[in-house]
Amino acid sequence: MSEGTMQRPAQREQLNQRAKRLSRVFLGAATVPVMLIAAGCSSDSGSDSASKNSGAETSTSASPSPTVQAAAYNKLPEACDVLSGDTLGDLVPKAGKSGKEGASNDTSTRASCSWSSLDNNGVDGSQFRWLNVSLLRFESDVTRGSGDKLAQEYYAKQVKDVQAVEGAKNVKSEPVTGTGDEATAVRYDLKKKEGAFKQQTIVARVENVVITLDYNGAGLAGEKTPSADTLTKLAKQATKEAVTAVTKANGTDGGSDDGTAGANPSKSASKSPSKKATAKS
Numbered sequence: 252m253s254e255g256t257m258q259r260p261a262q263r264e265q266l267n268q269r270a271k272r273l274s275r276v277f278l279g280a281a282t283v284p285v286m287l288i289a290a291g292c293s294s295d296s297g298s299d300s301a302s303k304n305s306g307a308e309t310s311t312s313a314s315p316s317p318t319v320q321a322a323a324y325n326k327l328p329e330a331c332d333v334l335s336g337d338t339l340g341d342l343v344p345k346a347g348k349s350g351k352e353g354a355s356n357d358t359s360t361r362a363s364c365s366w367s368s369l370d371n372n373g374v375d376g377s378q379f380r381w382l383n384v385s386l387l388r389f390e391s392d393v394t395r396g397s398g399d400k401l402a403q404e405y406y407a408k409q410v411k412d413v414q415a416v417e418g419a420k421n422v423k424s425e426p427v428t429g430t431g432d433e434a435t436a437v438r439y440d441l442k443k444k445e446g447a448f449k450q451q452t453i454v455a456r457v458e459n460v461v462i463t464l465d466y467n468g469a470g471l472a473g474e475k476t477p478s479a480d481t482l483t484k485l486a487k488q489a490t491k492e493a494v495t496a497v498t499k500a501n502g503t504d505g506g507s508d509d510g511t512a513g514a515n516p517s518k519s520a521s522k523s524p525s526k527k528a529t530a531k532s
Contacts, residue, residue: 322391322398323458328500330364333384333493342466342485343368343380353385360388376474379445383465384493390459398459406433406456409463413437413452427487431457431494438483446471449479451486457494464490 331350339348345368353363365383372378389401414422419439427434434455441448450467466486468477 317393319391319393320397320399322389324388324398324460324497324501325390326359326500327362327386327388327460328496330358330362330384330386333364333386333496334489335492338489338492339366339382342366342489343382345370346380346382360390362386372474376470376472378468378474378477379471380468381466382489384489385463385465386460386493386497387463388460402456402459402461403433406454406461409454409461410435410437413454416441416450418442419450427453427455427490430487430491431455431462434490436483436487438479440479441467443469445469447476449477449482451479451483453486453490455490455494457497460497462490462493462497464493 331352334342336348339346339350343366346366350364350366353365355361355363363383363385365381367382368378368380370378370380387402387405389398389405391398392401395401410424414424414437416439418441420441422437422439424435424437427436430453434453436451436453438449438451441450446469448467448469450465452466453462453464455462455464464486466482466489468482470476
């Protein structure tokens with residue numbers, strides 16, 4: 252056997268081994284795109300699922316807009332017209348019918364009027380009277396609550412402020428029945444350089460409106476001090492008349508039990524700082 256003949260089987264064997272190695276390389280390379288495609292499909296599927304879940308969560312988290320009960324009364328009467336001529340004649344006999352209207356940038360939510368009377372009896376002295384009626388209306392607001400609730404809060408704070416007036420002596424408080432939804436009368440003595448004053452303050456609430464009536468009197472220059480009981484009785488009558496004026500201004504004759512007659516919905520609440528009742532001279 253020649254040397255050339257002996258080399259042919261060895262060459263064939265080498266060729267076969269090379270072919271096997273190339274075959275394995277080709278097979279390995281072919282599996283890579285398959286794996287990448289599978290991974291891509293898996294990634295897309297997760298993205299779709301997350302997107303669907305996100306949409307579901309957004310839909311679930313949506314909530315309705317908040318609402319609040321509409322205020323019963325949407326306007327105030329003219330403050331200087333809430334009391335009749337006869338009532339003014341009893342409380343401030345020398346004042347006449349014309350009162351002094353208080354300053355307000357919105358008379359539909361805040362209004363006031365005051366009267367003063369001096370009955371001069373010459374050497375026997377004189378009787379002084381001062382009367383003020385303030386009206387404050389609260390509107391409903393989705394962030395702060397209903398007008399009725401806001402009025403209740405202000406009413407309670409106003410009563411406390413009146414009871415804590417600086418310099419007040421012999422402070423007495425009592426509930427007033429038959430006047431709006433709730434009312435409190437506070438009376439006290441207040442000494443000033445002009446004389447001894449008898450102060451009566453009645454705070455009343457009817458639905459979403461709070462009425463504060465201040466009434467004081469004094470005997471000056473030797474005149475006798477007026478009776479606190481008499482002044483309180485007159486102040487109660489006047490407050491009841493002011494409550495009726497509020498209900499009539501909103502289309503009712505005395506206020507319905509549910510407080511909604513003649514009322515239109517309100518949109519925003521009016522915020523007002525409480526004031527302390529003070530005696531005027």
